[in-house]
Amino acid sequence: MVNIVNIRGAHELFQTVGSHSDHKEGQYHLEVLDGKVRWFHRNEHGETVFSAETVKQEIDEKVWTELAVTYDGHSGVSKIYKNGIMIKEEVSDAMPLSSDWGLFAGIGNFKGDRELKGYIDEFYIFNRTLNDSEISAIHSHCKGALASQIMHLRFGEVDGNVSIDSSYQGNNGYFVGTVTAGSNGTCGPAVQVATSKLNATSEISLRGSRFHNKPTDACTIALWVKLEDETGKHRLFYTTGGHSMHTHEQYELSVQEGAIYWIHHNEYDQKIFFVKTEPVVVKNEWTHIAATYDSTKEIAVIYVNGDIKEGANGAGALSEDWDGKAAFGKHFGSNEGYDFFDEIEMFSRELSPLEIRQMFMKCSDVLPYGMRSSIPNDKYVHLLKLLQKKNRSLRYRRDTQNQSQLIYMTFDRIAGDKVFDDSGYSNQGSLVGLSKLARDAGKCGHGLRFQGGYILLNGNTIKNKPRTGITISVWVYMDSIEGQQEIFQTIDSKKAVNKHGMYYLEVSNGQLRWFHRNEEGETIFSVETNKKTLLQKEVWVHIGATYDSESKKAIIYGNGEKIQEDDGYGYLSQDWDGQVSIGKFFDSSDSGENLEGREFHGILDEFYIYNRALSQVEISRLSQICDFRRVVLYYSFEKIHMERIYDQSGLSNIGKLINHSDIVDGKCGKGLNFSEHSYISLFGDEFRQKPSNAISVSVWLRLNTNRGRHEIFNTIGSRSLHKHDQYDFAVIDGCISWFHKDHLGKEIFKIETKPVCRPRQWINLIATYDSQEEKAQVYLDGVLVKETKGSGYLSQDWGHFAGIGLHYYENTHLNGAVDELSIFNYALPPDEVVFISTGSCNYVM
Known part of the structure; x- marks a missing residue:
């Protein structure tokens, strides 16, 4: 980005001079000549590699302009872009670029005989040729001063009760009440904020009336948080106005009973956006939360651990009245629990999903396992049901002025x-x-x-x-x-x-x-x-x-x-x-x-x-x-290398074969015959996209005998409040058992059928559960065998054990062959159950 005070004459934006070349002239030149843009390069031998110059004036005085220039050594094409749009293209003989930057490489002219007065921001150099869409993306994310980060509290630099803002905007955080620095965080030190009392508030204040560069059209707030107490409202961030037409909160990013709320009212008490997730925040575990809004796109989004979790439409500009309060961490709970914070960042633009994902990955080593969502308590489940019955979809009338x-x-x-x-x-x-x-x-x-x-x-x-x-x-x-x-x-x-x-x-x-x-x-x-x-x-x-x-x-x-x-x-x-x-x-x-x-x-x-x-x-x-229904695990047993069983769902949930098992003729091509003491480990901590609201497990099975216990799918948690079975799908003395207990120890559903499974022949078993329908079902060869009621969400904790063919505690193994084993993140409807049970192969691909 450039903003030149006077465009007359020559203004060198970027130049290099070699130290061991055949000449001492400039090699790279990106310059503005009387408002025109020139992009030039000569190599170490003095040969011109490319030269491109715009025909007319492209740079205006005292106006921010985004310039981008590229060269492709394979095609010999050099390009000049203005504000994301290509304005000049030249083709020359393809030649390699000079690698001699030894004497000088910098912004401005080496000899100092050319004027350069103005401002430069967001200066990038890439060692490859960006394409048009990448150039356009950079432009859309960089619009002068609004593109900058406006606050970053890392808590590594604390002066008394002040956490220094690393964005250099001067938006420091001030500890109020019982706020203590020095705890172990995600990317270094963290702070812990005590529960507020009626007459003693604890929070990290931003002194809103003095906050610099408040967001107006778009914003992103991102932070790491860990809650010791899951009750009450945990205000991760909030503001109140000092001269608005109302006195309640304007920004609100909060956690309530595990669900995340992202809300904004402007100075006139108009609702700009309202987003709410399902319960996803787990007590005593670090979670990365990012909340974004862009008034031009009219979308507000909540991200959890780098992934989009929920979004909603919005309309209107953001309130700039922070004169009442602006703070992080205020919460009232039933006990003395602390809220821990680390890496609090704020931007005056909407970050892209890739940027938020990268922000999460930077400090994600703290997580002992992958993506997850929590299960609410019984009270919240009951409240959720009432809300769903009253109004399944909460949508709000919006200010339509200038919306698209x-x-x-x-x-x-x-x-x-x-x-x-x-x-x-x-x-x-x-x-x-x-x-x-x-x-x-x-x-x-x-x-x-x-x-x-x-x-x-x-x-x-x-x-x-x-x-x-x-x-x-x-x-x-x-x-x-x-x-x-x-x-x-x-x-x-x-x-x-x-x-x-x-x-x-x-x-x-x-x-x-x-x-x-x-x-x-x-x-x-x-x-x-x-x-x-x-x-x-x-x-x-x-x-x-x-x-x-x-x-x-x-x-x-x-x-x-x-x-x-x-x-x-x-x-x-x-x-x-x-x-x-x-x-x-x-x-x-x-x-x-x-x-x-x-x-x-x-x-x-x-x-x-x-x-x-x-x-x-x-x-x-x-x-x-609207989340896609999809298969999250698919073992056809056609792709096995050594002890690795490859997942064909596209999520790479690879299994590890423990002890030897034979490849046999399956229902659809190859199958796997479980020998004594063999099973498949699923690496539960790393399993991608675990079902949270609904699940189906489908398998073709040929038992050598229907006596005893034959475990199909079993999980046990590592961070749960109990160490009992969570998922348990098995054939026991010919009966089908389908059971699940969440991480709190609550029984979600339990089915036990009469003896229906025949040995020494291929049978298809499908077990399903849907939290919205509150129903669990078991099918044999496409026919519904038994159905029961269930209530609650599915455990995300597979950390201690997740496997196929082994019941962990009883140490009993499946005795027989399996084929076409799949796990879905939804309850298969009857028509899909019938289709699978007909023996159609590759049904999930």
Whole structure:
């Protein structure tokens, strides 16, 4: 980033001079010449490697500008970028770069005969050629002074009761009450904050009225925390105003009964955002929490241990009134427990998921195991059930001034034929024909099942219609992918020129098409996927479709990944006065009447329209807010090397074969025959994406005998309040046993069937549990054998033992062969159970 006071003359931004080259002239030159940008390099022998210079003035006086320059030694291409956009490209013979920087390498001119007055910030040098998207990403994250870190309390430098701010912004932390430094933290020393009393507050104060560079449009707060007391509200960070229209908290990042809350009200008491996670914070364990918000993207997100945990929409600028209080660590509990803090950081921009992941990894050695989520106590479970019954989805009306989200249909709120819009613009839809609320069948709560019906929107009343960019985002579940089916369309049959459709988002035999023509019949963009596998029958897929008139790109995304991109040109039609439909195609008759055509058959959920093109990161976040159902472990036993059994789920949950076992003919290719004293260790501490809310375990089994105990899956915790079995899935004297106890010792579910398992033949066993349905089930060969009620969340502590084929305490082993063993993070529905039990191979790939 550069901000030059006077652009006249030559201003050297970067230069190198060699110490042992054939000449003493400058080698690298990045300079501004009367506002033009020059990027030049000569090697050690004095040969010009590349030379690129802009044609016109690109740098204005006293204006922050982001410059980036690249060179590719393989292609000979040199480029100059301004504010993330390439403005100059030159091609020369490919030559290697000089490695002699011995005499001088720096900002400014070596001889000192060129003026350079102004400011430079965020100076990077990479030893590779960044691509266009990487350059653009740097620009989007670096916007002058707002890009900087505004506070960093490391607690390694404490002067009396003051923790020095390592960001050099002067935003020190002041210990109030009982706050003690010197505890063992995650990246060095930590501080412990005592429980506050009615007349004795303990916290780390920021002296909010003097805080420098308060966030206005975006922010990130990140910290490590460990709680000794899980009761009450633990305010990780909070602010109150001194001259606002209300006196309660404005920022609130808190932990309550293990759940994380991220809330903000502005000075006028308008709710800017509200995000809440499930219970994820475990008592007496370090957890990294990051909370972000960006007003331009209108998304607030909570990260736990480097991963996105929950997100919600927001709208509006952040309060700058911290004059009442701004502090970390205030909490009231039922005992004398401490809250421990380390590495508290604050930024005036939204950090990317990669940056937050890197921040977590920097100090993650303190963790004795991987990602986890905790289980709430009985009181909280009861409260959660009441909230779910009262209102399954907490969404808030928002200030819509200048926001880009035009339509947001959750399908949780439908009254009669009215489908409510939760964007705040009140762009409600009307149901026509056979459509109904798909209770508990959506991707995020309820969805809308289309059975020949559709939704009509009133295009005349839609404000801020897309002009320069658009995004449509939706979860799609198709009953069939055959033929053509319409997801979204606009058409104005009364138009003189273009009587046919304008926007089309449609499916044709599994392929997705995204198309727009304007009022004059000119095609603005047309992009179509060539991967039929993107959309599949009866599979949830997240679709994003965007167009940006500035970049002239139309893009289709599938499950957060870019699938297809094509060029477009021009601005978008402002005519939404005819039919605006979801789930139905219309055409025009010669007389200007609307003719109904193809329709959508399936379920839609979480339908958004924005009047700008969201980035891939934003599309990905929308897709992640509703967790994917997936397989987290899949052993086909086709991939075994020495003692390693390879996981084909994509998560690399590799198993270790203990003692010798024979490879035999399985149900689908190879199987594994367990000999005496053999089993598979799953490395429970390192197991990735343990199921937390629901689980299914599926296995093909051929027992040599059904007498005795044959353990399929067993876990024991290392950090729990008990050392008993947690997961226990076994065949005992022909009976199926499916049992789980959480880390607190609470029994979540327990099933014991009658003797149903036959020896010496392949049988399929599937055991499931769903905390939302409060139901555990056991299937034999696709038939439900027994079902029972359950309550609570699943243990994340597999630390002491996790294995297949061994019951740890009884030291009893499975006597027989297994094949196609899988663990899922959801309860398999009956149709998937039947499909697996038919013996279809590679069903999870």
